[in-house]
Amino acid sequence: xxxxxxxxxxxxxxxxxxxxxxxxxxxxxxxxxxxxxxxxxxxxxxxxxxxxxxxxxxxxxxxxxxxxxxxxxxxxxxxxxxxxxxxxxxxxxxxxxxxxxxxxxxxxxxxx
Amino acid sequence: xxxxxxxxxxxxxxxxxxxxxxxxxxxxxxxxxxxxxxxxxxxxxxxxxxxxxxxxxxxxxxxxxxxxxxxxxxxxxxxxxxxxxxxxxxxxxxxxxxxxxxxxxxxxxxxxxxx
Numbered sequence: 001x002x003x004x005x006x007x008x009x010x011x012x013x014x015x016x017x018x019x020x021x022x023x024x025x026x027x028x029x030x031x032x033x034x035x036x037x038x039x040x041x042x043x044x045x046x047x048x049x050x051x052x053x054x055x056x057x058x059x060x061x062x063x064x065x066x067x068x069x070x071x072x073x074x075x076x077x078x079x080x081x082x083x084x085x086x087x088x089x090x091x092x093x094x095x096x097x098x099x100x101x102x103x104x105x106x107x108x109x110x111x112x
Numbered sequence: 113x114x115x116x117x118x119x120x121x122x123x124x125x126x127x128x129x130x131x132x133x134x135x136x137x138x139x140x141x142x143x144x145x146x147x148x149x150x151x152x153x154x155x156x157x158x159x160x161x162x163x164x165x166x167x168x169x170x171x172x173x174x175x176x177x178x179x180x181x182x183x184x185x186x187x188x189x190x191x192x193x194x195x196x197x198x199x200x201x202x203x204x205x206x207x208x209x210x211x212x213x214x215x216x217x218x219x220x221x222x223x224x225x226x227x
Contacts, residue, residue: 043216
């Protein structure tokens, strides 16, 4: 069964605005990661947050994790046209660090 | 170039063909993965090879056969595929060490079309 689900499935915003994407998961995790994918290409790792962390920042990215609600959010501030891509959350299961399970993704479009 | 190289980038094959996808990493990682990405579906973990374990998704049909001769090379052997197997096949590698530090580096993918 699917471990992660992103919300919304698609998001279109004006350049300069902030974009927020949410992820929910089902089982206990070791860490949660966010990846980005440009159309038809491989995924690129953005940021990792461990299960004992609540918030993490990297440049214009801010990630939060609420293990009690089994949810995470990714905030991209001051969006740029180049941020247009699909964004995926991925969970490394507590039971098996090798199993990294991806959600269905959020397709983000930045309007110039 | 991410350090994970997949070949071929595009493959068209008939249902009776036998072909292989190849993945090579030059990052010194000790774990390698195959994922399948179909249109409008989440990435599906197919196989993992690591020092600690080999993981196999039981829902992957036997017409897909992985091979990992060493920590730098990973193959996906394909035979008697179906049209619904058409997808982007992504290889990834990671350095598995302390628990919780498993970050994937992906290749650009092999786009497979089964006629």
